Amino acid sequence: MVQFEMWDSDEPVPRLELLKKVKGCDGILCVLTEKIDAQLLEAAGPNLKVVSTMSVGFDHLSLDELKKRGIRVGYTPDVLTDCVAELTVALLLATSRRLIEATHEAKTGGWGTWRTLWLCGHELANSTVGILGLGRIGVAIAERLKPFKVKKFIYTDVAPRPELANMIEAEYVSFDELAKQSDFLAVCCALTQETHGICNWNLFSKMKKNAIFINTSRGGVVNQEDLYEALSTGLIAGAGLDVTTPEPLPTHHPLFTLKNCVILPHIASASYTTRNAMSALAANNLLAGLRGEPMPKELKL
Numbered sequence: 492m493v494q495f496e497m498w499d500s501d502e503p504v505p506r507l508e509l510l511k512k513v514k515g516c517d518g519i520l521c522v523l524t525e526k527i528d529a530q531l532l533e534a535a536g537p538n539l540k541v542v543s544t545m546s547v548g549f550d551h552l553s554l555d556e557l558k559k560r561g562i563r564v565g566y567t568p569d570v571l572t573d574c575v576a577e578l579t580v581a582l583l584l585a586t587s588r589r590l591i592e593a594t595h596e597a598k599t600g601g602w603g604t605w606r607t608l609w610l611c612g613h614e615l616a617n618s619t620v621g622i623l624g625l626g627r628i629g630v631a632i633a634e635r636l637k638p639f640k641v642k643k644f645i646y647t648d649v650a651p652r653p654e655l656a657n658m659i660e661a662e663y664v665s666f667d668e669l670a671k672q673s674d675f676l677a678v679c680c681a682l683t684q685e686t687h688g689i690c691n692w693n694l695f696s697k698m699k700k701n702a703i704f705i706n707t708s709r710g711g712v713v714n715q716e717d718l719y720e721a722l723s724t725g726l727i728a729g730a731g732l733d734v735t736t737p738e739p740l741p742t743h744h745p746l747f748t749l750k751n752c753v754i755l756p757h758i759a760s761a762s763y764t765t766r767n768a769m770s771a772l773a774a775n776n777l778l779a780g781l782r783g784e785p786m787p788k789e790l791k792l
């Protein structure tokens with residue numbers, strides 16, 4: 492029998508409350524708003540055997556601290572891949588074809604006569620799409636973009652990933668070449684020490700003027716001051732962000748003032764089907780971990 496206590500709210504559990512509630516627990520099922528760090532693990536105490544996060548990202552977990560204590564970790568890859576890829580394509584099109592600006596103009600009287608260059612954007616046909624960090628999600632995005640007649644897919648990562656790349660006929664290039672060649676650049680890498688702030692002036696200054704930058708991974712991979720500069724000075728054409736630092740991004744943040752920046756509130760995996768699948772997988776990971784059995788999706792530490 493498992494005894495459990497549930498935080499029955501869509502709002503994150505206040506930290507102090509969480510620190511109290513985890514005391515003596517054998518397992519924790521969390522979402523990405525909970526920092527699972529040394530302080531929390533200390534508060535939980537020596538019973539804790541498993542942490543199961545309902546997310547594919549795990550930058551909110553201190554992996555070193557978990558490993559040190561022999562605590563197993565479950566996460567939810569794969570079940571959200573289609574949903575995240577779909578949203579990434581939606582965000583890319585909304586940004587490149589200026590859909591948010593366009594609906595605003597239509598609603599607020601900006602729609603005059605048909606004008607030749609009004610609300611022109613950039614199309615996918617004949618374009619080069621770059622993927623920063625090629626994994627399951629990057630492949631799924633490319634598969635969806637291919638029918639839009641993309642000319643070429645390129646990617647960069649710590650090393651070539653031929654098995655995945657062959658699925659979408661993507662060419663491995665250097666980070667600089669990715670910046671230089673991409674008409675659309677989709678960031679799909681995990682947030683780690685190595686990728687923190689990797690999308691900064693060095694990247695933006697090498698990109699094409701017509702380039703569209705899309706991030707559905709984690710806000711921490713982007714230097715937002717540099718992105719603001721790049722967007723506001725026309726160094727790149729637009730950005731679509733599903734993730735920011737912090738979250739929520741304060742409503743007075745300069746990025747919100749830019750017409751060429753589309754910001755979504757971290758909804759890439761937000762479909763009923765996917766969130767249900769993620770929660771079932773997270774629960775099954777937790778139960779398997781508690782029983783000492785192999786987890787359906789365990790993160791190797």
Ligand SMILES: O=CC(=O)O
Nearest residue numbers: 545546547548760
């Ligand atoms: O961002 C969402 C996730 O990591 O699942």
